[in-house]
Amino acid sequence: YYENEIEEAFCKYESDFVNAIKNIKKSLKILKKQGYEYIEKDVLAIKKYCSLCWIRSPKFVSDVYKKSALIELLANSPQNVVAYKYLTDSNIVDIYFSNLNFTIIENNTALNYILPQMGILVLGDLSLTNYNVYIPITAKLLILLTTEKTVFENKLVIRTMTDEMVDKFNKKCIEVEFNNNEGILYAKNEQDILRYKEDIKTFRKN
Secondary structure, three states: OOOHHHHHHHHHHHHHHHHHHHHHHHHHHHHHHHOOOOOHHHHHHHHHHHHHHHHHOHHHHHHHHHHOOOHHHOOOOHHHHHHHHHHHOOHHHHHHHHOOEEEEEEOOOOOOOOEEOOOOEEEEEHHHOEEEEEEEEEOOEEEEEEOOOOEEOOEEOOEEOOHHHHHHHHHHHHHHHHHHOOOOEEOOOHHHHHOOHHHHHHHHHO
């Protein structure tokens, strides 16, 4: 789908993201009772991953293609052109994630998070700098990047969700995945998907 040079760059960013997630889960388990601490390098890797999810979205590539009078003149596919532009001037996308505050949202309910193939869920208005970026990493854990304050009295506040919030989040994941990507969802078990069978049907039709 991408040329080798781009794939190599993306693989490095993805590898950094995977290592960051491992570190975060390990730190959360060990240090939770003492007050969670994270490594800034890991947070930077997560923010870079968000940029990758954004520019790899078919919707994003399509929007850029529609607004550009030059892409169709280039001897390359739209997704490669967008990726090359990002790699040469990454701040045009990174800026939307670089200043966000980091925290974690635990899911202690009976429901599981659905994981969209797109990788992230952005809610809010980017133009008003008032938005949240959700990155589900397991059925019970997601990362939140937000414009809101996340540190109080020098301690990171780890958030939780209710059943209603998890359900609402999953439905939004389905909507965003089908509207912006390939409509592929991952779940811990079959029931997690079947629960949203009608929602999936609705967005698949659209």
